[in-house]
Amino acid sequence: MKDNREPTVSVIIPCYNYSDYLPQALDSVLKQTFSDWEIIVVDDGSTDGSAEVAQGFIDLHPDQRIRLIRQANAGVSAARNSGIAAAAARYILPLDADDMIAPTMLEKTTAVLDADPDVAIASTDLFIFTDIEDLPPEVLPLPPYDRELLLQRLIMFYCSLYRREVWETVGGYNEQMDAGEDWDFWIGCAENGFDAHHISEPLFGVRNKDTGLHVQAAENDLAVRARxxxxxxxxxxxxxxxxxxxxxxxxxxxxxxxxxxxxxILSRAGEMDQFLQVVMDLQRMARSQYYRIQELEKPVAD
Incomplete structure (x- = not known):
């Protein structure tokens, strides 16, 4: 039976044509050691059956607090804003439908916010993974939170836990930003005096793909920074x-x-940040391994 109390954490999952990946993102929340959460999936006008996948997952877990919101395609910022507006919890965790979180992500980040009311955001290191089983995740450590460093480079990623009043004060994610919306949001947080704490542990997993918003951000780095x-x-x-x-x-x-x-910010604008370098390296490794496997399988097939 579902718990009717307000949850501590609302996990907001925007989804646009990620039906293949969505179950893994949802499973990663189900496996949390911290159980006082709700999930809000925002289907952002998908055409691949993502909404049906989400509803099927909800039907399989009727005892869990999982909701589905459907809207016309408006972009990740608008989808996050829609989900957060409908959220019931005091803490918010954005999670994209193609990514995942480690089992202790909510336990450790909520502990930070519970322990110190002056900390508004809890971020973590991350691990970058692929769909190739034999390719281990690459851990990417990030620096401690520093307001001035945040103005120079993206030092914390979108999947960080924060107090709901942060989103309300900043005014949500900028829906005019096609890329870099998370960096823009964090700078808005700093602009409004919100402080963050970094956990030096890889609790957030980014899926490495040849396409994605991080690639788009790299290709339009100067324009993103200027905006x-x-x-x-x-x-x-x-x-x-x-x-x-x-x-x-x-x-x-x-x-x-x-x-x-x-x-x-200008002197670094033409360079790739450490995260993007790791992503591109993993993409090359994944493609190389895939082609190598194909070559090895050819004699077997013949």
Whole structure:
């Protein structure tokens, strides 16, 4: 029988055409050592039966607090906002439908927020995994939370636990951001005085794919950074703000940044961050291993 009390954590899972991956994301929540949660799946106009997969999962687990919201396709930010608006818990954990969390993710992150009311966000290290069984996950450690470092690079990922009032104060995720919406959100948190704590343990798993928003972010790195600066101009130097405004008024193909500009966000803009380097390396390894397996299987098939 379902518990009618308000849960401590609402796990928000936007899903757009990830029917193959969604069950694994849902299973990772079911396996949590911390059980006082609800799941809200937001089907963002999928055309591959994702909503039916979600409903089937709900029917298989009638004793769990799992809900499905369906909406026309509006993007990951809008889907997260819809799910959080419907959430009942005081803590929010966004989780994309193609990713997963380690069994102690909720236990350890809720403990941080419960222990210190001055901490609004609990982030973790991450592990990057593939669908190839023999390829082990790659652990990516991240630095301790630092407000100034956050302005230079993405030091905590979207799947971090935070208090609901954080989302309310910031105004939710920017639905105009096609990429970098999580970084934009975290800078909005810093802008409003919210503090974060980092757990040096890989409790969040990112699925490594050849396509995805992280790849899109890498390909449009300059534009993403410029939009974040423009959205939070009070957080950056006037020169950086002028650069962002100038870039946003140019065609992407003609953009050039001046490496002499001292602000770190500009000097790093043309580089891939550590996460993206690991992702790309794993993609190359996965493809290489896949082709190697194909070659080895050819004599057997013949």
């Amino acid at each position: 974040i600066v423009a959205n939070h101009s009070a957080m950056f130097k006037p020169l950086t703000c002028a650069w962002a405004q100038a870039l946003l008024h140019l065609d992407q193909g003609s953009c050039r940044y001046d490496a002499r500009v001292p602000d770190e």
